[in-house]
Amino acid sequence: MTLPERRSIRSTLAKAGFAELSASANAIDELAELSGVARERLMEDARVAADPDGAVNALVSVARRDASPIRDVLTDDDGSVTAWRVLGASQGFGQFLLRHPAHARDLLTAGAHLPNAEDMRRELRESVGEREGFAASAGEDAWNALRVSYRRVLMRIAAYDLSAPDPVEAMRAVASALSDASGAALDASLAVARTAISTETLGSTRYPVEDVRAVKLGIVGMGKAGAQELNYVSDVDVIFVGGSAEGAELSEQQIIDISTDLAKQTMRGISSFETEPPLWEVDANLRPEGRQGALVRTLESHIAYYQRWAHSWEFQALLKARALAGDHDLAQAYVDATRPMVWQSASREGFVPSVQAMRERVSDHIADSEAERQLKLGAGGLRDVEFTVQLLQLVHGQTDDSVRTRGTLDALDLLMDRGYIGRADAASFATDYRILRLLEHRLQLQQLRRTHLMPDDDEQLRILARATGMFDPDPRAAGGTADDVVKTWRRVKAEVRDIHVRLFYRPLLTAVATMSDDAGHLTGEEAHARLAAIGFRDAKSALRHIGALTRGVSRKATVQRTLMPVMLRWFAEGVDPDYGLVAYRRISERLGNSPWFLRMLRDSAGAAQSLTTLLSGSRYVGELMEWIPESVAWLDSDEQLRPRTYEVLDQEARAIQKRRPTLKDAMTAVRGIRRRELLRTAMGSIVGVLSIRDVTTAITTITDVTLQAALHAVQREVIPAEDRSLEFAIIGMGRYGGAEVGFGSDTDVLYVFRAGDVERERAEAYARAIVARLREAVEDGRVPIELDAELRPEGRKGPIVRSLDAYRAYYSRWSVSWEAQALLRARPVAGASSLLDDFMTLADEVRYPADAKTSDVREIKRIKARVESERMPGGVDPARHLKLGPGGLSDVEWLVQLIQHVHAGANDELRTPRTLKALEAVYEADLLTAEQARTLGASWRLATRLRSANTLLTGRTSDVLPTDNTQLDGIARILEYPPGSAAEVEEEWLRTARKARRVYEDTFYDL
Structure with missing residues (x-):
């Protein structure tokens, strides 16, 4: 071969994605010779490989052992492309074909379709010669045959996955097929186990064949296997349920002994080390009492445990339970028996915080060196999506059976349809979850090993990018760079974490979870009585407003039905729940179908509860919010509730003046501000x-x-x-x-x-x-x-x-x-x-006279006395008058002003129109003691707060502290006292005013 030819080949290889150009050029030449396929054809087909260097090395290695199957595959157009895709994405499959070269021919028909559950189950059973639940033989040969058959199935699934036009969208079907394959493998392994414990070949406990035949072993899939979301190489979480055929004369102990040995041998067939490597770990640690508990229990024992002893996390785990393998009826009976418990679990005390704490514990146990690379457990990883969706399901599934499903993506769709999660968040979560799972699948395919860590070197990241199929629209090319996959991973991680934090920790979840069982039913006599019982004075009208808000099948009505039971409870905790509900209905109607309104109440941290507090506790706020309903959005952030500066408001007002030349138009807008x-x-x-x-x-x-x-x-x-x-x-x-x-x-x-x-x-x-x-x-x-x-x-x-x-x-x-x-x-x-x-x-x-006249001072004192005697409204208890009463605003302000009139001429620090600032200056000038200044300031502040609180509560201005306990309680709540503090706030005012009056009397007339 001439030097220009060699350079041309190296250039072609580089364009196809090869990295080791010299070594791979030699490998291509050898593969062409072994397979009889032209070098140019091989290099063209190699473009589809994520790791063409690894793929050509795998093909050469297998061809050296047996060239015939490789020749058959590479001379077939579809077979060749499939082979490059599979072996370019998985060194693990290269190792498998090296052990079993003949199975390379499976690639001739792989890729177009996913194998279905029944075909896989039949194929794996046939691999062990299963008849009537027993395998033809037991031991290493049977297990090796099972594992080889399983890996052939797995390779066909991978071929379909790697050939999919949209691998992100195909992820759900692929994960479902992987879950079905795990069930088929467990069924085949169980058949071997029955044979194993019925013979003496393995040295295990020997049981009569008829006893073994009479024992049922239901295998319940948990976690991803149960949800039909399994990875290529993942622990398969299971729970074993033991039983016996009807009429079998076996004691419970015999059933447990036989079924326990069956379970152990079934796990061994999948997970032990033999000539053919293990498939994956069968993990039974989600069983009652975990590792300390019995491996197998009867159905009755399982049910008794869950009814009496189970922790909240165990019910969360049961959410995914599915009859996976073994005796389907027995496994399904277990699922059916535990299902109602799952949907009642969220009402347990502390359920939501316990789930949140569990997620945090998972994060805390990640090694520091892995935290940023974790696809599964880290911040923004798969667990953030899964925990969020599961918590939403468990909380809302108490009263809404439409969200009771196992799969994460199915659940997301249902939660979105029912309004429990916003459309945008649901769409982002679903897409991001698929991308994370796709990355996880491609990483596990590389070595057929369990891993959830993103690579930390550029070459492995490049191979991962090419394997995903996300970054090159050309179906005949595997494109993508390390930078592509890193940017996507970071974007997805940030987006997932943001949505997770907003949804997973929102207070509304805890409130919904702790609702009583009938809280969601808001019609009928029982609801009428319940509304009256919790504090609504006009329960009939309340039901009418509730009906108007929740009636219909629209998304808005659905979300309102979710919010209403919780918000009613919060309204009822307020001073005037009837007004609060009316105001809420008016605001809801004013906002119409505004998408942000209900989404914010549902998703924001505390916005819904803050709104109920405002509406049931302040007519002033309620009436203004009806005019300015968009103000509800401010509850999403404390920053939006902080006052705007003079400069900002003045600039806005000046802009209005320019746009609206007439006085009427300008002032309409200014009044709006x-x-x-x-x-x-x-x-x-x-x-x-x-x-x-x-x-x-x-x-x-x-x-x-x-x-x-x-x-x-x-x-x-x-x-x-x-x-x-x-x-x-x-x-x-x-x-x-x-x-x-x-x-x-x-x-x-x-x-x-x-x-x-x-x-x-x-x-x-x-x-x-x-x-x-x-x-x-x-x-x-x-x-x-x-x-x-x-x-x-x-x-x-x-x-x-x-x-x-x-x-x-x-x-x-x-x-x-x-x-x-x-x-x-x-x-x-x-x-x-x-x-x-x-x-x-x-x-x-x-x-600020230089020398205050004695006559002026005397006159001020005389006028103050007249104000007290002449301006006090008739019929009002002076002690309750916040302005003119003893120790009220008038006492404090007249005392401070008299001191200013006498001394400010000589003391510039006293020259301020602000009472509290002047009071501080009076103390600094030694004109009052610290205790006197504190006493007067406390009275002035409390009177000011009480006056404003009274206006906020009633929407009317008054200087008189109410005598009605309901109004006093409302004022107290605005002042952040606990509910039922009417007497406390009244007593605090009377006590504070008395102290201020004593200071006033001790000082005012001596000036």
Whole structure:
């Protein structure tokens, strides 16, 4: 052969996927000579091999022993392609054919179809000469014949698998065929075992043939064998059930003794080391009591064990149980007897956490060196899919028999159809599971050995990629690189882990699992009585709402039927379950067929329970959620319940102004922002994401942005372009000025303008028009915003708006002490920045006098006394009034403000409109003790929380702590007390207020 010819051959071999070019070129030449097939034809067919170097070496080795069968195969078009595929993917089959060259001819007819279960069972029985349950002989020869026959069957399955146009899709059929083959092998081995224990040839216990014939041995497939999802080389999990033929005169002990020896010999025929290597491990450790338990039990003994002693994991294992081999009727009786127990197991106390803990233990036992390479046990591996699917089945299968199936992929389809898992997640899980199983199959084919580890060298990864058939659309080529398979593996692993974590650990599973047996039946008198018993006041209406939500065969109705029993229980744990259910129905109807809504409630960590808590515990939230139903999505993440910053909201409001030029359109959108953000804050407050300071700051920010946007829109409409030199501003006062507003609080403000170049009377008219239009613009019947200007000079009697000069003149000549006190909480809010600055400079001169007048201090004290006596509503217990009552907000704020009025002129740290910040500064200035400051702060915080909680609960504003225990309990729950804490929250307020009042009385009148 010339050098150019040799180079051409090497180039062709490289393109076909060969790596050892020189050695393989020589092997191709030898194979051509032994088989009589042209070198070019061999190199062309070799393109389909995952490992063409290994394939040619296997073909040459077999041909050296017996060239005839190799010649027959390689001269046949289909046979040649099949041979290259099988031997290129499996050195194990190369070794098998080296031991038995004649069976290479099996490749002539392999690949087109999968062998069916009956054909495999017949073929393997014939291999041992089975007649009436007994083999023709026993011992090594019989077992070797069985194993050779099994491997011939296995090679035909592999040929079909490796030839499939879509190997990922073919995985399910291949796994099913492998499971049937295992059952056939066990049947044939059992026949040998019967013969073995009936003779003296093996030195085993000898039993009369008729006794052996009378004993039944049912072999129940567990795990993958039971689910018809077996691998090429995998432990076959079994449970043995012993029995006897009707009328047989055998004692129970005889039955156990004979069936135990039958089981042992059956396992030996499959798993022991003989001339022909073992097939796989027969694993009976899933039997009652595991390795410590009897290998074989009677059906009655099995049932008694499961009824009394079985652990939760054993029922999970029984989910896959199937009559696999031996006496089918006896094995099926075992499956039928244990099946009801399987579907009741999830109601056991702690079942779901125990399954979750078991999955974690599996992960914990993986060696560190293998964790990242584990296809089966590692994060994102097969076990993540299988555990997730099994847990969903066991939980929902309690009440829904449509999901009671063995196979993982079948179960996924059913869980998806019934709405227990989303379509996208189910589709991803199913595809990823097939890919993981395909990778596992190809790895096991290489040596016909049990393995679940991804290779860690590039050459083996390249061979694996080519063997999968996933990366080259050309059916005449095995393509793919190491990088291809690694990227796919990493993507699948990440996707599987993400879905597993979301579904496997979702709280709804635990809740569904612990439902009572009748919880899923939500109609009829029993349901009516049960709803009334758990707390629904109008059970008849509740049933009507439930029916509207769950009626029909749509996917939406199916998911609602799954959610409803659990959510009803959570609604019932709330303060007002009837309202909660009504609000939930309205929100569900508003969202219609939005796919994310029910999917999130079903899959999200705690979203469903949070929603029931909100709706049954807060009318304020419920009413707003009806207007903004998409807010349910925020429950999927605490981050979405955190307040938006001023900058973010202001930018959104400014964008609205640009898009919507009219005042009406702009304010409709701004009101929408305000409602949305108030709802976000309310939800965050109730579910515990936000503190009281977060809440007051958030509501203040929302109000600031609303007023700024409204003022901008109103000015644009009221003031013509030629008079835009007029400046207008809004000053926050009272609790709003202190950035301490709660839900339902008034918005105290002052209005100020500066005429600029505008004639004075026209400027005043513009200013009044701005105020009037502003109040109209922000008006919102759903969540009112009351712009209260009563803290302006002269109160209600004074003009609603003044120029800056008029304010200056008034404060310099006429101002009284309460007006200076009111300015202590003044804060710039909206409008012209220069005007805001100038007003605040003026306010500082008034509110922070260098030397407070004794008369002013005395007047403030006198007014406070009048407020207590004159403003308390009639018929209200003063101790329950959170604002004006003893130790309430008024006591704390007036005390702090009086200290500020007296000392802030000389102490800049006291100059703040915020009560708590001022209180801290008062303590730092040694004007109150630490204990006094803590006591006042505690009362102020609790009163603020109680006021907001009352508004959230009822949807109405009130300053009075309710006397109704139901309302008090609702307030307590919003404040994160446990259920039934009405008396506790009442007592805490009265106790805290009493302490604050003592501090007030000890200090206020001595200043």
